[in-house]
Amino acid sequence: MRKTTRPPLYGLIAEFDNPSDAVAAARRVHEEGYRIVDAFSPYPVEELSEAIGVHRTHMPLIVLIGGLLGGTLGFLLQVYVEVISFPINVGGKPYYSWPAFIPVTFECTVLGAALFAVFGMLALNGLPEPYHPVFNAPNFALASRDRFFVLVESRDPLFERERTAEFLRSLGPLEVTDVEH
Amino acid sequence: MERFDDPYDDTRIHVTPAVIEPGHTFDSVTDKISALVLRKRTPLGWWVGLAASFVLTNMMLGTIIYLVFTGIGIWGNNQPVGWAFDIINFVWWIGIGHAGTLISAILLLLRQQWRTSINRFAEAMTLFAVACAGLFPLLHTGRPWLAYWLFPYPNTMGIQPQFRSPLMWDVFAVSTYATVSALFWYTGLVPDLATLRDRARSKFGRVVFGMMSLGWRGSARHWARYEVVYLLLAGISTPLVLSVHTIVSFDFAIGIIPGWHTPIFPPYFVAGAIYAGFAMVLTLIIPLRKFYGLEDFITDRHLRNAGKVMLATGLLVAYGYMSEAFIAWYSANKYEQFMMLNRFVGPYAFYYWSLITCNVIVPQLIWIRRVRHSHVMLFVVAMFVNVGMWLERFIIIPISLHRDFLPSSWGMYAPTIFDFTMFFGTIGFFFFLMFLFIRFLPVISIFEMRTMVPEAQIKEEA
Incomplete structure (x- = not known):
């Protein structure tokens, strides 16, 4: 059997167990210059969308x-x-x-x-969208319960796998994991 | 003193009960509400309730089949009383629906946090009540399969509907109301359906909830748009709900029948709708919170507030009755004066005084703290209001029609058995839908409840 090549990484995701840490981390990610980022929460957290630079909608x-x-x-x-x-x-x-x-x-x-x-x-919002790479992140099922996530996509110009992972780890998450396509 | 033995009396502790009991966290709120849907065992009481309401639903279906094959002559309305149970029940159901929109939209705009745990339920009540309401005018046309004639479309008959008629306004008001209520309700459900998708144990559950949740993943970018849309929907639903019952009242007020032709109708109908709706909310949530153990989320505070809203709107309705009587006398119009006298002492006087008892006298009990704090008493008062609001429409519609300007065209009205099977059939249908809803969808908005727990407060770094 042919060994399949690993698909390119979709991004890196950091998991938090409370909204305050997630908001603080999202702010730091934004300050660091990452722009192709997203955050996930089980209920609307206005500070979280502000933190990743979403200030107004159409x-x-x-x-x-x-x-x-x-x-x-x-x-x-x-x-x-x-x-x-x-x-x-x-x-x-x-x-x-x-x-x-x-x-x-x-x-x-x-x-x-x-x-x-x-x-x-x-x-x-691009919905309905039955499949999305972020669902591959471990524990992501808890994003609709009690966990908060901050994601940096690999498309971001500043994204470097090792450096970004280390940076995310420095923000005090429970875990930083790869998100595959 | 005796009153201190009352378990619902809170004068000792001088605090308002919370909208959510202390000790709840994101996961406890999520698990408790989603478990009502995802658990394997269905309580026996649910089967009994579903079966009973299913029987009534079939009674309704049987009546509809007989009506379609025979014609609306199976009902009691005939000249001079052309509108009776069909229109009474239509207005009654629409009115009940309005509290759902009031709770979900107006109380959201007013930042009344206590709405959060009852809005989902109240919105479902709105949808099902509007479904029941819509059946009546539809069947009253006698040819429900031609109902699309109500809408303007290019047709070979060469005719068009009459937009100067309040009945056409009603078609647009009620269909818009049903559509917007359904959109608002489903929009609110999407994040909770995503929770159920993520927590369902069976493959079937994951697939069904997954499709229904549209792939919702709780992205902050999505939430930002979602929040704006939710608020805007609340903002446009608020004038909508007022316009719907205003237009329903125009069905009468634009006509010239004594007892209908009066400008107090729009505000008086809207107040009556909210009154009836809150009575129905209390009728439904008092047993629901008890049997489903939801006392932590639907607290005493919710019941008391709903009671107070009922009292306030009840007083507005009482003012409406007073105004009707006063204007009838003050108008110096003998037809108006006779109409009022006919209500007071005419052949249907019993129903008029029952209405005053149910809607004006009994609800004054809510002024008393002990009544307001007793679930049983609130339930009893709410049942009186449910009956009273039905009687109100009975007084307005057939009683105004049965004796108008010309004594030679007077007549009496009596409903037939099929009026009752249809009416109680829709009550069964309403509960049938309600039972399905509380089994298969989250009865309380989970994501909004998460915003209420203490952890949701963002702690800023120093």
């Missing part, structure tokens, strides 16, 4: 666009139906009776915003 803009799009399309739909496609004289009121269209316009605004919010978030 989500609010996406949701705004979704809401405006939903509202505009909803309103235009009603105008099309009531003025152009199927005009009915109701009590002598004008066909373009826009105040009566407000409730549905509002609902369409909310619907557009909500759909853009959820599907925009999933798209930017």
Whole structure:
């Protein structure tokens, strides 16, 4: 049997058992100049994403666009139906009776915003993604329970296997391990 | 003194009970809640409850089959009372759903931490209540297979729906509400499904939860977007829930029937919805926390706060009743005045006074500390409110219709057996879905509970 070549390393991951150490380590990793990094936690830790340099997201803009799009399309739909496609004289009121269209316009605004919010978030997060190399890290199943992880990817220009591993070890983790593809 | 023997009386210790009992850690919270789903043995009580609700669900299905084959004449509504149980139950269920959104969205925006342990459950309640609500107008059309006619689409019939009608507004409001509630609920579930994936012992569990969790891995970059989206969803759900019941009340308020045509309806309906919803939350969580041993997470504080919200919204509803009566008199409109008199002393007066008893008089007991702190009493009051809110819609809908402007077109309304099998059938269906939910999904948001334990405080280096 042919000996398979070892796939290139995906990165190095450090494991922590509390959020404070993980945040401190993530900050040090960022200060050291590593940029292609990620951190993992069982619940949202704002300090952790700040520490790896995620300061803002595009989500609010996406949701705004979704809401405006939903509202505009909803309103235009009603105008099309009531003025152009199927005009009915109701009590002598004008066909373009826009105040009566407000409730549905509002609902369409909310619907557009909500759909853009959820599907925009999933798209930017690259989900659904059933396989990811980070799942190969030992103990990573605990990332959804009580462990915190800081990952430096091998794509990072500063990544050097020995030096980076040593640096991560100096941050006081429980363990530093290789993550394979 | 006698009162000091009350185990729920906390005047001795002068502290507000915590939203989570002390001593919990990330792993204890995770294990305790996920064990409810992942354990092998299913409690016998669950099977009994599921079986009972399954029987009722089948009663509902039987009624629907008979209705589809026969027509809506099997129900009691007919001229002059064209709207009865179908619309009463629709409004009742939608109202119950609203507390779920209130708890998950409005209390999140108000930073009320106690919402965390009940929001998942309340959101599920919303979804299932909206599912039950949707059945009624759908079946009331008599031809549910043509329900897509409600939506505007290019068609060979050459007609389009009427967007100036509140009934069309209702179609859009309720379908948007169902969609957004489902999105909000599922978004909240994703990280917990990842926990279940990682903790499931069977291959089947890992695969199913793995697919449902969409590959969630708790990345800080993902969490950053997730948090923003969760907050924004809460922000847009808040006006949504108010708009939905406002539009439901427009179904009546836009009409000219005495007893319907009144501008107090939108706020009065919204308050009533929250009132009914909190009553249903209490009805469900008091037994649930007991049988599932969740007293650590759903503490006395949750029950008391829910009781207080119920009392406050109950007073708003009582103001609505007062305002209706006052305006009927003050309007000097004889049709409005007769409508009110007909409620007080007419043929259905018994139901009006039952409504006042259930919704206005009995809930005043919550002012008393001992009642507020007794789970049994809170449960009893909540049951009165559940009944009262149903009676409220009964008073508003058929009682207003049965005697309107022209005495020659007056009539009496009585439900048939199929009105009841349909109504109790949906109650069974609701509980059937609820039982499935508490067995197969985490009833408490695990990742949000983790943020509540003391370890979650980030200690900054000096």
